[in-house]
Amino acid sequence: MKRVNWMARDEHQCIPNYKVLQQAFSKVGIQRHIEVDKLVRGKYQDNLEMLQWIKNYFERTFQGTSYDAAARRFTDNLPDWARPSEASNQPLRRPLSNVNALASKVPKHGRPGGGDGYQRSSQAPNFALLQEEHERIREEVIDLKITVDGLETERDFYFQKLRDIEIMCQAWEENPDMNMTVNKFVEEVQNILYAKDDEIAASGDAEADASQ
Incomplete structure (x- = not known):
């Protein structure tokens, strides 16, 4: 360290x-x-x-x-x-799950004449387990949302590359370049594929300006 x-x-x-x-x-x-x-x-x-x-x-x-x-x-x-x-x-506070677990051990008496006192006591530990399961599922949902956000960002990244290649091909169809060779075409495509994020953002802004 x-x-x-x-x-x-x-x-x-x-x-x-x-x-x-x-x-x-x-x-x-x-x-x-x-x-x-x-x-x-x-x-x-x-x-x-x-x-x-x-x-x-x-x-x-x-x-x-x-x-x-x-x-x-x-x-x-x-x-x-x-x-x-x-x-x-400072010392960490006792986790809520531990408090619930201790509280579940305290006997709960039903109302006079009622028969639900022991039933509530037996259900208290289940509540702590449900709370723990709820927290685990919540963390999984957060992780999934982060993953989805990352995949959407990556999708937009590569879609912009394909869009730039499409615009380049359309421009060459409208104004054919007699000096264009296969090697030069491949080089132009590779320049788009290997462009960095900031370069892609610049091309996207240029495309938006052109459409206006």
């Missing part, structure tokens, strides 16, 4: 951090290759997939042991605004 640059912002600063992470994976036997070139570019889908994998690995392997994350980060190397606040160092 001492080798991690917590102030990294640019690509050249993030690359060594990912290499440290890859070495840590290899040291503990995690068979996972980190695609540094993709992650440092800050692409939404690439980083989302990496975070989902880390979350899944944590949930499968975490044993519930105590872990002081702030101490492991060596906060002396962090600026004041990045250090944990005093509130974060």
